[in-house]
Amino acid sequence: MAATPRLKLPSQAKKGDIIEIKTLLPHPMESGQRKGKDGKPIPRKIINKFVCTFNGKPVFTADLEPAVAANPYMEFFAKVEESGTFKFTWTDDDGTVTTAEQKITVT
């Protein structure tokens, strides 16, 4: 299921600015705690890792557990010193990887 991630971050910033980044990936985050209509547990299927890098260098990582709500939302900050590309990666329990990129111009 290739859902489209949503990103919100500025396209321009001044050198040394700390910018706010918001991301959201549509995903059910099935916790593995719920039971289906047949009374059997619904198997766990969540995004277990989120990574943000800037020009290949790590900025922010989150290890997600089933207690993160559906459509995992992440808001964090990054200090930008140069123009470049933010890359975001979400890893599903089943190994599916969703990625997104956004460029920023730093003056």
Added chain:
Amino acid sequence: MRPISRRRALALGAGSAAVAALAWSGNAKATPKDAAEAIAKFTGDKTAEKGKISIELPEIAENGNTVPLKVSVDAPMQADNYVSDILVIADGNPLPRVVTFRFTPMSGKAVASTRIRLATTENIIAVAKTTGGQVFTGQKLVKVTIGGCGG
């Protein structure tokens, strides 16, 4: 146990709360001991200092399925000493670990927000580690009207 979906439970209205609670009791429930173990594993042998961490959460969460959470640590993010990890624990959830945020000096500040699930009225505990070897902790109680796990 009678299987009942959360959607149906909600549709049935207030009376269903008791039914949902019954459905819930079948699941394994974490104890404060599990939470303490998860924290001990995270901090190692270091003693956590109180303070420095602020946890922003609604005082009363009507819907435990999605509760906004913001954690911030009041510490500088320098290349040689920065907040590297924040672990968030919910001590009444079936699995106490909620999320772990990992920062780098490029994060600029040790602040992150997400949305979490809470099963019941419980304490949210945040533990932060710095590369300088300090450990900080803070906690906050949230009242949850409708739990957000299982059912």
